[in-house]
Amino acid sequence: MPDFSIGVDLGGTNLRIAAISTEGQLLEKIALGVKVALGRDHVIGEMCDAIHRLIDQYREGGRFIGAGIGVPGIIDMETGMMRKSANLPGWAEYPVRDEIERRLGARVFLENDANAAALGEKWLGAARDVDNMAMITLGTGIGGAIILNGKIFYGMNGMAGEFGHVTIEPNGAPCGCGNHGCAERYASATAVVRMAREAIETGHAPALAKIASSDAEFSAKSIYNLAIQGNEDAQRIYHRFGVSLGMLMADLVNILNLDMFVIGGGVVSAWDAFAPPMFAELRERSLVYAATAPEDPVGKKEGASAQIANYTRRKTIITRALLGSDAGLYGAARIPASS
Amino acid sequence: MPDFSIGVDLGGTNLRIAAISTEGQLLEKIALGVKVALGRDHVIGEMCDAIHRLIDQYREGGRFIGAGIGVPGIIDMETGMMRKSANLPGWAEYPVRDEIERRLGARVFLENDANAAALGEKWLGAARDVDNMAMITLGTGIGGAIILNGKIFYGMNGMAGEFGHVTIEPNGAPCGCGNHGCAERYASATAVVRMAREAIETGHAPALAKIASSDAEFSAKSIYNLAIQGNEDAQRIYHRFGVSLGMLMADLVNILNLDMFVIGGGVVSAWDAFAPPMFAELRERSLVYAATAPEDPVGKKEGASAQIANYTRRKTIITRALLGSDAGLYGAARIPASS
Numbered sequence: 001m002p003d004f005s006i007g008v009d010l011g012g013t014n015l016r017i018a019a020i021s022t023e024g025q026l027l028e029k030i031a032l033g034v035k036v037a038l039g040r041d042h043v044i045g046e047m048c049d050a051i052h053r054l055i056d057q058y059r060e061g062g063r064f065i066g067a068g069i070g071v072p073g074i075i076d077m078e079t080g081m082m083r084k085s086a087n088l089p090g091w092a093e094y095p096v097r098d099e100i101e102r103r104l105g106a107r108v109f110l111e112n113d114a115n116a117a118a119l120g121e122k123w124l125g126a127a128r129d130v131d132n133m134a135m136i137t138l139g140t141g142i143g144g145a146i147i148l149n150g151k152i153f154y155g156m157n158g159m160a161g162e163f164g165h166v167t168i169e170p171n172g173a174p175c176g177c178g179n180h181g182c183a184e185r186y187a188s189a190t191a192v193v194r195m196a197r198e199a200i201e202t203g204h205a206p207a208l209a210k211i212a213s214s215d216a217e218f219s220a221k222s223i224y225n226l227a228i229q230g231n232e233d234a235q236r237i238y239h240r241f242g243v244s245l246g247m248l249m250a251d252l253v254n255i256l257n258l259d260m261f262v263i264g265g266g267v268v269s270a271w272d273a274f275a276p277p278m279f280a281e282l283r284e285r286s287l288v289y290a291a292t293a294p295e296d297p298v299g300k301k302e303g304a305s306a307q308i309a310n311y312t313r314r315k316t317i318i319t320r321a322l323l324g325s326d327a328g329l330y331g332a333a334r335i336p337a338s339s
Numbered sequence: 340m341p342d343f344s345i346g347v348d349l350g351g352t353n354l355r356i357a358a359i360s361t362e363g364q365l366l367e368k369i370a371l372g373v374k375v376a377l378g379r380d381h382v383i384g385e386m387c388d389a390i391h392r393l394i395d396q397y398r399e400g401g402r403f404i405g406a407g408i409g410v411p412g413i414i415d416m417e418t419g420m421m422r423k424s425a426n427l428p429g430w431a432e433y434p435v436r437d438e439i440e441r442r443l444g445a446r447v448f449l450e451n452d453a454n455a456a457a458l459g460e461k462w463l464g465a466a467r468d469v470d471n472m473a474m475i476t477l478g479t480g481i482g483g484a485i486i487l488n489g490k491i492f493y494g495m496n497g498m499a500g501e502f503g504h505v506t507i508e509p510n511g512a513p514c515g516c517g518n519h520g521c522a523e524r525y526a527s528a529t530a531v532v533r534m535a536r537e538a539i540e541t542g543h544a545p546a547l548a549k550i551a552s553s554d555a556e557f558s559a560k561s562i563y564n565l566a567i568q569g570n571e572d573a574q575r576i577y578h579r580f581g582v583s584l585g586m587l588m589a590d591l592v593n594i595l596n597l598d599m600f601v602i603g604g605g606v607v608s609a610w611d612a613f614a615p616p617m618f619a620e621l622r623e624r625s626l627v628y629a630a631t632a633p634e635d636p637v638g639k640k641e642g643a644s645a646q647i648a649n650y651t652r653r654k655t656i657i658t659r660a661l662l663g664s665d666a667g668l669y670g671a672a673r674i675p676a677s678s
Binding site: 258 | 497586630
């Protein structure tokens, strides 16, 4: 039996915990129906109980080497505190890492959730063979992470990778960050539902209106289901999503010129609805992508690609995450083994 | 007398060559009135003649350690060829480095001009004490460079740092790169002149029309001179310049979270006309800047800054280049000493 670590994915609504071997084998995964809304102390208690159960179960077979916890917020790596988290009110400026370390009696690492997902895809997913990549997670908002030379690039104080707040529409929808027209206002689960509600308000989107009134959970997923059934209003929303994401990707490719960009998060399951307009926009807008693109996965396009020779054998790979929603769990579990 | 190297700044219109000691002292600078339009072979001949003269003059005092040449284009670092250069037609796919090395009988390094400027500012300018920074050069277009851990970050194939082609206006002016609304269409010398001509065409910008018809060189500089004399049409152009540059800077700060961003290039001399709207826009649009900004150099602003606590002692410094138009010369001369 192998050595193992614990990976935790703490979201705004869900808490998942896994025991994963140091070779990357999932030993056991627990999805706790914990109400994050019940507050910090309650969640930390439930989390530590579950971790203890997993440790007790697998420690006979191998050594427990520590726990990594992915959280939706900006982490102060020195103090192990969250500086700010829109989705976890009450967690900022609290010694999260130290408190969990105290309860477990083991090394604990706190990491931003997008960074954890990037580490997971780098370890066992799409970016296994790549040392320089970025991860874009499409969920409630847009998360971002940059990996250089195999390690997370944190920037000056851990805030590198705020891709969701790159401006896509200068006079666009206001964002909680203080900006207008941020990418995550157009290419996230929240954005899909907002755009659907706006379409319903026009009175000309009857199918959307119908599922909005009947579907208990009117969500990016139910709107995607409508799109793949051929509903044009739903398709238009995912087209706009793809165009907006393509604009963000063009900026990222032009600025970073990385080997690979991995797109993950829950909404990536709508890939076939948003990827074609995303690639088309990216190819039009990024000279770096046009010069390094693989054969266009959605057919030849005019524009930048026609004007700039594809002069390098190295290609910019843009692909969906392989580990799906487990990327963050695997990545979090990887941290104790690599630290 | 010290050891020395040669730095060359080869632009689309000018060629400058300097002998610089390994301690960073300028020994001699030659500005050649060479017509770059006369072609590659002519320019390389003049350049090598001047370099030989400088070597002969200073080699008695110290060892000549090589030459660095900053060029406006994308370099293939392995072959020493330019892949593409809008401003130097006929230079692409020619073994520039090897040919100059052959003529000089010494080590020669080719480098992108924005990268050279960044190396200069890192060595002797604004970024002396900073290991992670980006350089933005405002000239005919916008050049960009990223330095991480004290070294140029090239990306996958030398194309990292294409800041000038970040989208600022999704439906904006077409750019030669194939995109629309690129930053350099709004915040470069070319953009200033274009915006001035557009203002003249409205028939409501008499002072601009007057200098356009009388000034032998209707330029960003002459329009700046009009702005500081109080002409509102010229001020509006630099305001638009500053807002656009602020949008680009907000994206860069959100994505990269670097310690310092140095703004250089010829148009940086118009700093006092464009910096106030640039900082205002940046503060509104970048949550990362709002959280890490020093005291606002242009006065307190509402917006993101009012909502997000300034919770770190490390500040994002955005400043103008200290070496002015010599940054690229110094940076190019630095390369042989650090390679």
